[in-house]
Amino acid sequence: GAVVSQHPSWVICKSGTSVKIECRSLDFQATTMFWYRQFPKQSLMLMATSNEGSKATYEQGVEKDKFLINHASLTLSTLTVTSAHPEDSSFYICSARDGGTSGIYYEQYFGPGTRLTVT
Amino acid sequence: AQTVTQSQPEMSVQEAETVTLSCTYDTSESDYYLFWYKQPPSRQMILVIRQEAYKQQNATENRFSVNFQKAAKSFSLKISDSQLGDAAMYFCASTTSGTYKYIFGTGTRLKVLA
Numbered sequence: 001g002a003v004v005s006q007h008p009s010w011v012i013c014k015s016g017t018s019v020k021i022e023c024r025s026l027d028f029q030a031t032t033m034f035w036y037r038q039f040p041k042q043s044l045m046l047m048a049t050s051n052e053g054s055k056a057t058y059e060q061g062v063e064k065d066k067f068l069i070n071h072a073s074l075t076l077s078t079l080t081v082t083s084a085h086p087e088d089s090s091f092y093i094c095s096a097r098d099g100g101t102s103g104i105y106y107e108q109y110f111g112p113g114t115r116l117t118v119t
Numbered sequence: 120a121q122t123v124t125q126s127q128p129e130m131s132v133q134e135a136e137t138v139t140l141s142c143t144y145d146t147s148e149s150d151y152y153l154f155w156y157k158q159p160p161s162r163q164m165i166l167v168i169r170q171e172a173y174k175q176q177n178a179t180e181n182r183f184s185v186n187f188q189k190a191a192k193s194f195s196l197k198i199s200d201s202q203l204g205d206a207a208m209y210f211c212a213s214t215t216s217g218t219y220k221y222i223f224g225t226g227t228r229l230k231v232l233a
Contacts, residue, residue, distance in 0.1 A: 032219060034220070034221070038162075042225075042226075043210060043223045043224065043225050043226050044164075044210070044221075044223050046220060046221070049218065049220060091162060093162075093164065095164075095221075097219055104169070105219075106152045106214055106216065106219055107152075107154075107166070107169065108214075108219070108221060110156075110163065110164035112161070112162070112163045113162050113163065
């Protein structure tokens, strides 16, 4: 149980275009979803927290107009990188928290990540 | 504010031996939770072990165990009978009730020598 998927696993886009990454909780309802960014050989950096039906809360320094997050349902959150530039190239990881009674309420379940390359 | 510190950027261990990875944390909250995650080359985050701060007993999961020293705010991970498949980045993390945001340490790269 507690499986989180991400799509695509790897995407290459041209500078100036937008790219959307999907994060789905497959077997539980995700009360909260989180988006992280990870540079090579570094730790995970939290970008934003989203609750279903609410606006995402962005961490300090994260451009909300560049990284659009939508959490439209209890099983799906999307991250759209708008007007992508080479410096946005990174590994993006989503996670989800099961706020119900079926999971450990404080634990996050991680997706496999998406590698974004902007040329 | 929460902080998590991993002071060992890299560790090596001989296969079948035991290794301990260090982690210290700081929080003003009384209700918090601690984790060790493994990130292999695939970069999928894999939960190794979790510990609720209110529990005095150290968590164990097969070959993995923690030494949770609450007063010292220390949360080290012991890997016994190390295997080649244990080679990975290991991240220590903490979260508190309320936001449930994770704070990660900088990670320790574990190499297992055959």
